[in-house]
Amino acid sequence: xxxxxxxxxxxxxxxxxxxxxxxxxxxxxxxxxxxxxxxxxxxxxxxxxxxxxxxxxxxxxxxxxxxxxxxxxxxxxxxxxxxxxxxxxxxxxxxxxxxxxxxxxxxxxxxxxxxxxxxxxxxxxxxxxxxxxxxxxxxxxxxxxxxxxxxxxxxxxxxxxxxxxxxxxxxxxxxxxxxxxxxxxxxxxxxxxxxxxxxxxxxxxxxxxxxxxxxxxxxxxxxxxxxxxxxxxxxxxxxxxxxxxxxxxxxxxxxxxxxxxxxxxxxxxxxxxxxxxxxxxxxxxxxxxxxxxxxxxxxxxxxxxxxxxxxxxxxxxxxxxxxxxxxxxxxxxxxxxxxxxxxxxxx
Amino acid sequence: xxxxxxxxxxxxxxxxxxxxxxxxxxxxxxxxxxxxxxxxxxxxxxxxxxxxxxxxxxxxxxxxxxxxxxxxxxxxxxxxxxxxxxxxxxxxxxxxxxxxxxxxxxxxxxxxxxxxxxxxxxxxxxxxxxxxxxxxxxxxxxxxxxxxxxxxxxxxxxxxxxxxxxxxxxxxxxxxxxxxxxxxxxxxxxxxxxxxxxxxxxxxxxxxxxxxxxxxxxxxxxxxxxxxxxxxxxxxxxxxxxxxxxxxxxxxxxxxxxxxxxxxxxxxxxxxxxxxxxxxxxxxxxxxxxxxxxxxxxxxxxxxxxxxxxxxxxxxxxxxxxxxxxxxxxxxxxxxxxxxxxxxxxx
DNA sequence: TATATTTACGCAAACGTTCCCGACAACGTT
DNA sequence: AACGTTGTCGGGAACGTTTGCGTAAATATA
Numbered sequence: 001x002x003x004x005x006x007x008x009x010x011x012x013x014x015x016x017x018x019x020x021x022x023x024x025x026x027x028x029x030x031x032x033x034x035x036x037x038x039x040x041x042x043x044x045x046x047x048x049x050x051x052x053x054x055x056x057x058x059x060x061x062x063x064x065x066x067x068x069x070x071x072x073x074x075x076x077x078x079x080x081x082x083x084x085x086x087x088x089x090x091x092x093x094x095x096x097x098x099x100x101x102x103x104x105x106x107x108x109x110x111x112x113x114x115x116x117x118x119x120x121x122x123x124x125x126x127x128x129x130x131x132x133x134x135x136x137x138x139x140x141x142x143x144x145x146x147x148x149x150x151x152x153x154x155x156x157x158x159x160x161x162x163x164x165x166x167x168x169x170x171x172x173x174x175x176x177x178x179x180x181x182x183x184x185x186x187x188x189x190x191x192x193x194x195x196x197x198x199x200x201x202x203x204x205x206x207x208x209x210x211x212x213x214x215x216x217x218x219x220x221x222x223x224x225x226x227x228x229x230x231x232x233x234x235x236x237x238x239x240x241x242x243x244x245x246x247x248x249x250x251x252x253x254x255x256x257x258x259x260x261x262x263x264x265x266x267x268x269x270x271x272x273x274x275x276x277x278x279x280x281x282x283x284x285x286x287x288x289x290x291x292x293x294x295x296x297x298x299x300x301x302x303x304x305x306x307x308x309x310x311x312x313x314x315x316x317x318x319x320x321x322x323x324x325x326x327x328x329x330x331x332x333x334x335x336x337x338x339x340x341x342x343x344x345x346x347x
Numbered sequence: 348x349x350x351x352x353x354x355x356x357x358x359x360x361x362x363x364x365x366x367x368x369x370x371x372x373x374x375x376x377x378x379x380x381x382x383x384x385x386x387x388x389x390x391x392x393x394x395x396x397x398x399x400x401x402x403x404x405x406x407x408x409x410x411x412x413x414x415x416x417x418x419x420x421x422x423x424x425x426x427x428x429x430x431x432x433x434x435x436x437x438x439x440x441x442x443x444x445x446x447x448x449x450x451x452x453x454x455x456x457x458x459x460x461x462x463x464x465x466x467x468x469x470x471x472x473x474x475x476x477x478x479x480x481x482x483x484x485x486x487x488x489x490x491x492x493x494x495x496x497x498x499x500x501x502x503x504x505x506x507x508x509x510x511x512x513x514x515x516x517x518x519x520x521x522x523x524x525x526x527x528x529x530x531x532x533x534x535x536x537x538x539x540x541x542x543x544x545x546x547x548x549x550x551x552x553x554x555x556x557x558x559x560x561x562x563x564x565x566x567x568x569x570x571x572x573x574x575x576x577x578x579x580x581x582x583x584x585x586x587x588x589x590x591x592x593x594x595x596x597x598x599x600x601x602x603x604x605x606x607x608x609x610x611x612x613x614x615x616x617x618x619x620x621x622x623x624x625x626x627x628x629x630x631x632x633x634x635x636x637x638x639x640x641x642x643x644x645x646x647x648x649x650x651x652x653x654x655x656x657x658x659x660x661x662x663x664x665x666x667x668x669x670x671x672x673x674x675x676x677x678x679x680x681x682x683x684x685x686x687x688x689x690x691x692x693x694x
Numbered sequence: 695t696a697t698a699t700t701t702a703c704g705c706a707a708a709c710g711t712t713c714c715c716g717a718c719a720a721c722g723t724t
Numbered sequence: 725a726a727c728g729t730t731g732t733c734g735g736g737a738a739c740g741t742t743t744g745c746g747t748a749a750a751t752a753t754a
Contacts, residue, residue: 004490004491005463005464005490007739007740007741008740008741009740009741017703017704018703018704018705019704019740019741019742020703020704020705020706020741020742020743021702021703021704023740023741023742023743024703024742024743027742031701031702031703032702032703033701033702033703036702036703048486050460050463050464051464051740051741052405052464052739052740052741053464053465054401054404054405054410054465054739054740054741055405055709055739055740055741055742056740056741056742057401057709058399058401058402058405058708058709058710058711058739058740058741059708059709059740059741059742060709060741060742061709063401073420073426073429073430073445074423074426074427074430076421079420079421079426080421082420083420083421083447086447095444095461095465096444096445096446097442097443097444097445098420098443098444098445099443100430100433113397114442116397117352117397117398117399117400118400118401118442139395143351143352144351259633259636262633262636263633263635263636266635266636284633286606286609286610286631286633286637288610288613289606289609289610289613289637289638290633290636290637290638291636291637291638291639291640292638293638352710354709354710354711355710355711355712356710356711364733364734365733365734365735366710366711366712366734367711367712367713367733367734367735367736368732368733368734370710370711370712370713371712371713371733374712377731378731378732378733379731379732379733380731380732380733383732383733398710398711399709399710399711401709401710401711402709402710402711402712402739403710403711403712404739405709405710405711405738405739405740405741406710406711406712406713406738406739407711407712407739408739
């Protein structure tokens with residue numbers, strides 16, 4: 001099938017004008033007589049003329065489009081963040097191209113390449129959990145492609161970064177558990193080199209330390225696929241219950257991780273919070289429907305998307321090279337429900 | 348900031364060759380000597396040359412990109428469908444541009460226009476719940492832009508359409524309720540003119556009829572924003588409980604609708620299934636974590652996305668005008684859990 | 695009336711690529 | 725020796741748009 005849009009040439013031909021005149025008339029240039037302008041405008045309206053943005057992109061070397069790379073859109077945090085991104089982008093006249101890495105380094109590299117060569121004007125990225133090498137980003141960035149990292153950021157690239165205050169969020173979650181009487185708190189998190197894992201682990205440790213609870217490495221489990229692979233999570237869970245000194249609570253450090261943990265615990269027949277209390281970093285708004293209702297640390301996903309996008313667009317539209325970079329950390333919200341309630345009975 | 352990619356001209360200049368020679372060498376044309384080819388290829392590799400797809404699009408009047416329009420990506424059905432779309436698109440060399448209508452007719456028109464003028468090669472769309480007028484689609488379609496509708500389809504445009512078997516899914520859900528002893532089955536659904544609403548309502552009626560239960564209009568409620576607006580749902584729920592002849596079960600006909608109903612019922616303090624049994628059309632995979640675990644009709648979202656994409660690409664790549672259109676209806680899956688279990692006690 | 699200024703428009707190049715066409719060697723064939 | 729082949733390569737147009745420059749006619753100025 002072929003789709004033949006009408007061009008500026010068609011208008012020119014129909015009206016006996018040159019393309020330059022038509023172009024100028026369309027833009028309302030002062031050097032076109034008002035009659036001609038009117039003529040062109042009316043005709044363009046009539047035949048429903050739309051400028052070809054491909055041609056414009058070629059000329060201006062600008063696309064007015066933003067590339068987004070996330071691991072998965074079927075993830076409450078990311079779908080909310082994307083809504084934030086869109087809300088800003090569209091207002092500023094930018095289109096948005098979303099791609100999913102599915103936590104694969106391989107796919108991420110391909111996507112980055114593809115997006116860059118498609119001439120997106122900038123990139124908004126949360127790196128995949130498999131990514132340890134950042135040269136694919138670095139190369140483009142050094143060539144001048146604006147990139148803003150959000151959520152999972154990369155420290156070795158000096159650009160704007162937007163995150164939730166993961167340290168504080170993790171600290172709050174852990175301390176909440178401690179205050180409710182839990183002492184052996186397991187921590188299931190994503191790949192250890194991921195910024196979010198590091199930050200959240202630190203917050204967890206800090207809360208333990210502050211409350212005079214020793215840090216026990218055997219209570220920390222890394223699921224390299226962030227909860228996307230069920231067995232990874234179930235294995236971690238099984239290990240937790242195999243410990244001689246049993247864990248009495250669980251802090252899950254990610255959206256999918258949290259829900260997958262809940263599924264795993266259910267499958268293993270564990271009572272929450274009787275056998276184990278659970279709190280998770282998740283942006284689901286279904287937490288109150290769960291059995292038991294789920295205590296969560298909620299990230300301001302929408303706002304993170306917004307802030308990141310504003311920063312990116314400011315980079316894109318900056319005349320001079322940007323040298324002053326920000327790391328913005330937005331506050332998380334602790335929502336306490338039944339999955340972490342204090343155990344009343346003594347078994 | 349500026350991003351200056353290397354072009355075919357740069358290669359030509361560096362190697363003392365014309366652009367045409369370089370172009371041909373890159374494509375491996377037979378009329379270029381193998382030494383020259385090697386020279387060009389190696390140099391291109393060295394400086395990391397990437398062809399500019401914008402220029403290609405301009406030339407070929409093809410984009411190798413597909414536009415997707417859905418109401419919301421933060422919706423289990425759609426995010427899964429999008430995964431299906433991507434899985435096919437990327438394999439076939441197409442990029443995917445996702446846009447959200449947020450159930451607004453206004454936004455939908457703008458997006459359609461924008462996408463079309465951005466020269467996507469085709470459109471995959473599930474219409475917004477506000478959309479009653481389809482001329483924005485028709486115009487483009489008649490001009491030759493391939494469009495495939497999925498999920499919420501529009502009957503008056505003759506093209507490929509891919510849906511779940513909504514009739515059967517609704518029939519199964521309703522009959523399941525009936526078989527479990529429920530007789531006054533409320534039906535909360537989306538805007539009445541939406542294809543999915545019509546099909547599901549028909550299935551619901553059919554199941555009632557087959558089981559000799561009279562259809563009562565007062566049991567059917569339309570939430571025009573498909574569960575996106577909480578109050579709409581709460582109002583419907585309140586009405587249900589105000590009925591003289593009380594409803595004993597609820598069939599919710601959408602993803603967001605189902606979860607929002609659950610939230611509403613919780614807020615109203617209703618016991619499920621004691622006060623009212625619930626089954627919903629939803630693709631959440633968290634149904635078993637709910638309290639009570641949720642019976643659902645699951646749509647093959649991923650497959651729907653795949654099939655729709657295959658059909659779209661076949662339209663795009665077809666040499667001759669496509670005249671033979673398919674309506675594919677994929678089977679739903681009934682997953683029975685506790686929210687519809689037979690009531691044992693008599694209050 | 696001759697010259698300067700304004701008004702209103704067209705020409706052509708450019709963005710990066712492909713591809714038709716033509717050119718010109720170095721051959722082999724009569 | 726004259727011709728046709730073959731193998732390599734370059735020139736230039738085209739895709740749709742913007743924009744610097746040129747220019748003709750119309751008007752204003754001297």
